Amino acid sequence: MGLFKSLFQTKKGKLKARKYQLGLQKTAASNENLRALFTWPIIDTFYEELEEALILSDTGLNTALSLSEALQKAVKKAKVNSEETLKETFVDLMRSRYITPSENxxxxxxxxxxxxxxxxxxxTTIGKLAHRYKEAGHSVMVIAGDTFRAGATEQLKIWAERTGCEFYAKAEGADPSSVVFEGLQKAQENGIEKVLIDTAGRLHNKQNLMQELDKMVRVVRRFEPSAPHQRWLVLDATTGQNGMAQATVFHEVADLNGIVLTKLDGSAKGGIVFSIFDAFAIPIxxxxxxxxxxxxESFDMDSYLAGWLGETF
Ligand SMILES: Nc1nc2c(ncn2[C@@H]2O[C@H](COP(=O)(O)OP(=O)(O)OP(=O)(O)O)[C@@H](O)[C@H]2O)c(=O)[nH]1
Ligand SMILES: [Mg+2]
Structure with a gap:
């Protein structure tokens, strides 16, 4: 853990880093090939094998090639003369390349x-976010904008009850935009600070889904021109590069300004974090x-790198 020592210096940092480590255990195990490449002196095929290992870790081709090229340059520039300095150069490169801007x-x-x-x-993410915001002392309302799937409203209501936040919904099949508009009015009347809008993941077809989202965003803007302040896409990390296609489509409709990457505790390879940064510059x-x-957990690149590369890097 030498390279990530600083993470463990405060109690809060340590707690966070440990959570990342625990969650990313499987991911780190699947990165064994990548880790094993970092020896000194480097093998002849180091950069080719690095590219392969990165692709296997779900970074996509472009990110893999560009990282490998950047590392070659950095290794030439820095005085790399040991396994330790090689690893340090790689981690420094990742740190400086993938900086997460703070939330507006x-x-x-x-x-x-x-x-x-x-x-x-x-x-689930809305439930977890509601919990965080409540814990931080905010008043929170969740709005059930998924009126399409049977049981979706009930599921959100359960989260609202668990977290003790306000809940707004209409009957199944109601126009989601009207639910959103009325929910926002209610939130304003009640002086709510944070509103979380749940939306459908599936409608009759994809075009339908996008049209509906577009309409909802416009309704929110009509309510308050600066809203929706946070336009976040949730991506399942285990679907790997498929997430890139999803980000492209949703970005077009909603001008995303954030991504939530779920299920990183599963068998995700985790390289998608870097390809998202490279391709869209949308912060996680x-x-x-x-x-x-x-x-x-709020995203922290250092904790992520430490978890992704594993304890022994
Ligand atoms: N392991 C793990 N499971 C998760 C995580 N986030 C969500 N899930 C699970 O993923 C499943 C689907 O979660 P939902 O929150 O219902 O997903 P959704 O996007 O709202 O689904 P639809 O409303 O059907 O579009 C549930 O079983 C969750 O418990 C995560 O970070 N890790
Ligand atoms: Mg849902």
């Missing part, structure tokens, strides 16, 4: 619009590291 300061009524294809973890805001209420 929220409005007094901050609207979060949570999107994603079906089953990625939108509703939170990561899901389990199914429980507490298993959502």
């Amino acid at each position: 300061p929220g409005a007094s009524l901050e609207v979060h619009f949570i999107m994603g294809v079906n089953g990625v973890g939108k509703t 805001r939170y990561v899901g590291l389990g199914e429980a209420l507490e298993d959502l």
Whole structure:
């Protein structure tokens, strides 16, 4: 853990880093080939094998090639003369390349619009976020914008009850945009600080889904021109590079300003984090590291790198 020592210096940092480590255990194990490449002197095929290992870790081709090229340059520039300095150069490169900008300061009524294809973890993420915001002392309302799937409203209501936040919904099949508009009015009347809008992951077809999202975003803007402040896409990390295609489509409709990467505790390879940064420059805001209420952590690249590369790097 030499390279990530600084993470463990404060109690809070240590706790966070440990959560990442635990959650990313499987991911780190699947990166064994990548880790094993870092020896000194480097083998002749080091960069080719690095590219392969990165692709296997789900970074996609472009990110793998560009990281490998950047490392070659950095190794030439830095005085690399040992396994330790080689690893250090790689971690420094990753740190400086993937910097997460801080979240824009929220409005007094901050609207979060949570999107994603079906089953990625939108509703669960909303429950976890509501919990975090409540714990931080905010008043929170969740709005059931998924009126399409049977049981979706009930599922969100359960999260609302568990977290003790306000809940707004209409009957199944109601127009989601009207639910959102009325929910926002209610939130304003009640002086709510954070509103989390759940949306459908599946409608009759994909075009339908996008049209509906577009309409909802416009309705939110009509309510408050600066909203929705947070337009976040939820991606299931285990689907790997498929997530890139999803990000492209949702970005077009909603001008995303954040990503929540869920199920990182599963068999995800984890390289998608880097390809998202490279391709879209959309910051990852939170990561899901389990199914429980507490298993959502704000994204921290250093903790992530430490978890991704594993304890022995
Ligand atoms: N292991 C793990 N499971 C998760 C995580 N986030 C969500 N899940 C699980 O993923 C499944 C789907 O979660 P939902 O929150 O219902 O997903 P959704 O995107 O709202 O699904 P639809 O409403 O059907 O579109 C549930 O079984 C969750 O417990 C995570 O970070 N880790
Ligand atoms: Mg849902």
